[in-house]
Amino acid sequence: MKAYKGFKKDLTCLGYKFNEDGINKTDQANCRKNGFHCAENPMDCLDYYSDWKNSVYYEVDAAGDIDEDEIDSKISCTEMQLVKRLTIEQLLFEGLIYMVEHPERNWNGHVKKECGKAYNGFVVVRGKNPIASGNLGDILVLLQEEENCSAIEEVAFLKIDGSRCYPKIDYTVKGIANDQEEVCA
Known part of the structure; x- marks a missing residue:
């Protein structure tokens, strides 16, 4: 197994x-x-x-x-x-795959609902419109659920590197959060 x-x-x-x-x-x-x-x-x-x-x-x-x-x-x-x-990074990616394959199973305590800021090098956020931010070197894992169920319809796996993904910026599965999206407080 x-x-x-x-x-x-x-x-x-x-x-x-x-x-x-x-x-x-x-x-x-x-x-x-x-x-x-x-x-x-x-x-x-x-x-x-x-x-x-x-x-x-x-x-x-x-x-x-x-x-x-x-x-x-x-x-x-x-x-x-x-x-x-x-x-x-590989462990977090395997966790992302696990949640995609088993969307109905209980969430791990490291998974935040809808909004999260990286702590200890990473954040995993899941929800209908997940938003995450972090500092240089942090990993952001975002899993967007379908509108009417918990099945995962889209994911993003980002590393804050300062050239493509920037520190202290809110990200969604589509990229930088826009003004209409709720941002993490």
């Missing part, structure tokens, strides 16, 4: 050092007690490893005995293989 996992930079999690090559195995998988934890929603990794500058993220293959958590998309498994290391 495709999932996502955060680690400390040395690939440890709760004292266990993960092997980057091969399959990591453990005896039991109970989401609240033991096993190797990962998440179906990439954004949930940021709940457990929010300091992305001192963490690493991977796409993983979760296998063996699998137990689900009812709190978020966290799962526990007895076998985990690290597939691919992800940058913060």
Whole structure:
């Protein structure tokens, strides 16, 4: 099963050092007690490893005995293989894909409704007319829902670089917010 996992930079999690090559195995998988934890929603990794500058993220293959958590998309498994290391940009992009593919699922706490300003290097905003802003180097992820449902009809993934996207400017999925659009206060 495709999932996502955060680690400390040395690939440890709760004292266990993960092997980057091969399959990591453990005896039991109970989401609240033991096993190797990962998440179906990439954004949930940021709940457990929010300091992305001192963490690493991977796409993983979760296998063996699998137990689900009812709190978020966290799962526990007895076998985990690290597939691919992800940058913060790649993790956020995978989160965007997850929300497009599963628009009815619960939102992660890092997703803002309608309006948001980047904090800690990024912001993810979802809604009928999402608007976001940030500082130089920040990433803005915008997901616009269809008028009468929560299906995603348009997205934008922007990096405030100072040449194409500018700091402290409000952006929508179409570009710079115009005067008729509600701006973030």
